Amino acid sequence: MEYTVQKLAQLAGVSSRTLRYYDEIGILNPARINASGYRIYGPAEVDRLQQILFYKELGFRLEQIKQIVTDPGFDRTRALQEHRQQLLAERKRLDVLIHNVEKTIAFMEGKQTMTDKDKFEGFKEQLIEENEKKYGEEIRAKYGDEVVDRSNEKLKNMTQEQFEKFKHLEKEIKTTLAKAFKNGDPASDIAQRAAHLHKQWLTHCWDNYNKEAHAGLAQMYVDDPRFTAYYDEEQPGMAKFLRDAIHIYTGFKR
Amino acid sequence: MEYTVQKLAQLAGVSSRTLRYYDEIGILNPARINASGYRIYGPAEVDRLQQILFYKELGFRLEQIKQIVTDPGFDRTRALQEHRQQLLAERKRLDVLIHNVEKTIAFMEGKQTMTDKDKFEGFKEQLIEENEKKYGEEIRAKYGDEVVDRSNEKLKNMTQEQFEKFKHLEKEIKTTLAKAFKNGDPASDIAQRAAHLHKQWLTHCWDNYNKEAHAGLAQMYVDDPRFTAYYDEEQPGMAKFLRDAIHIYTGFKR
DNA sequence: CGTAAAGCTTTACGTAACGTAAAGGTCAAT
DNA sequence: ATTGACCTTTACGTTACGTAAAGCTTTACG
Secondary structure (H helix, E strand, C coil): CCECHHHHHHHHCCCHHHHHHHHHCCCCCCCEECCCCCEEECHHHHHHHHHHHHHHHCCCCHHHHHHHHHCCCCCHHHHHHHHHHHHHHHHHHHHHHHHHHHHHHHHHHHHHHHHHHHHHHHHHHHHHHHHHHHHHHHHHHHHHHHHHHHHHHHHHCCCHHHHHHHHHHHHHHHHHHHHHHHHCCCCCHHHHHHHHHHHHHHHCCCCCCCHHHHHHHHHHHHHCHHHHHHHHCCCCCHHHHHHHHHHHHHCCCC | CCECHHHHHHHHCCCHHHHHHHHHCCCCCCCEECCCCCEEECHHHHHHHHHHHHHHHCCCCHHHHHHHHHCCCCCHHHHHHHHHHHHHHHHHHHHHHHHHHHHHHHHHHHHHHHHHHHHHHHHHHHHHHHHHHHHHHHHHHHHCHHHHHHHHHHHHCCCHHHHHHHHHHHHHHHHHHHHHHHHCCCCCHHHHHHHHHHHHHHHCCCCCCCHHHHHHHHHHHHHCHHHHHHHHCCCCCHHHHHHHHHHHHHCCCC
């Protein structure tokens, strides 16, 4: 059986360019060249191509394969052993690369969480600063420096998780309060739940919670316009409503 | 601090060609070009080169590195992750290659031992054939077909190890016999040891050894010129000497 | 039988990241 | 002024083909 380039290429699953290249580098010459200059391959060439492709699949370079398939006295087993060593060395190199890449990734992620932490610390400090600016004077006058400093200290020592819960509580209080405000009853279940949430929120700031102080704080929300503004932001009257709810919740009235 | 190509190259441990190439592909352009057309690098370029080399050591291609170092908004962590995936894929490919190479080696070594086995079988058959040609007629006449066929059968069934021991014994008999022949006494210890070795050798051919047959065989070594030739090869008179030794060893005389 | 499509040829550029020349200008020192 | 070290640009070689161009041959079809 005889084949032209294309036929042999299809038979072996390679491109015709590949066969011409193999002819060029002398690893697989056609059996003969016909009158029109076409390359004609015979069964011996098919066999040799099979061998070439076999060694190529094992990752050999063509120059090596050339020696293997042209010199019948070539020590194939030794070539395979050496090739194996090369592959092992290459894999070792890859392992080192992978290890280093992973170390770098870990390092960068470390940096990332570090900056995240920094950001988080920044948030807390910013919050404290804002609080001081907005309510500091009034609050310090009312509760004394120690209480306020302790509260700020507690905030600073919060973990990210605690801090997030804290901020989440703030939101929950506002939404719950808004819902409760609609039916207008500070003694309703939902208003009382808002008061309860507010208590939980407070424990994030206060070392020791007591109902009296809670009720006092609620009163201040109404007395001090800055606090009133915070709760009345969405709906006017909310600060008063919260105070009433908390007074019912605590059983104290001042 | 400013550097020319060579200086920066030495500083960073790369070749000046590399720096020119990096300039060419736009990954690291010099800070300025002086009046003579020399590339002049500044500290910023040193930093960038460090970065380039860092990513190069992780196995990145220059095109990738170019993006990483030129675009400050580039997601390095993602690039590293993707790079890691590529490296892992490459290692997997290598693992397959290594596995296939090892399978091929095992297969070839299997073939090798197979051909070794074939060779070995060939040796045995050759030996039997030679024996038949040299001594067949005489022996079959004397001992009968059955005995000879059984002997050949026994030889064919030998393992390689047994066969090698068998051939080794042949040599040992000859050398021991040669030594014994020097002092000329077939009753001497060493001559008797030769006779004993000969008995062992015989048991490789005979199903059941007996002293009478052994003595008879010894006599034949002298009677038949072909056997005589084998033992007299080194020293004339050796066949007779062996016969005498065996006759003493067995206590039989025919 | 003419023509178009398919197949063949050679030549040659592109790939990745430089190494290695060659030919020629510049700088510092002798 | 010369020499040697250093600089420049240009360009080829490396691997195993892919891709394209320009041109010839074979095959198929109307």
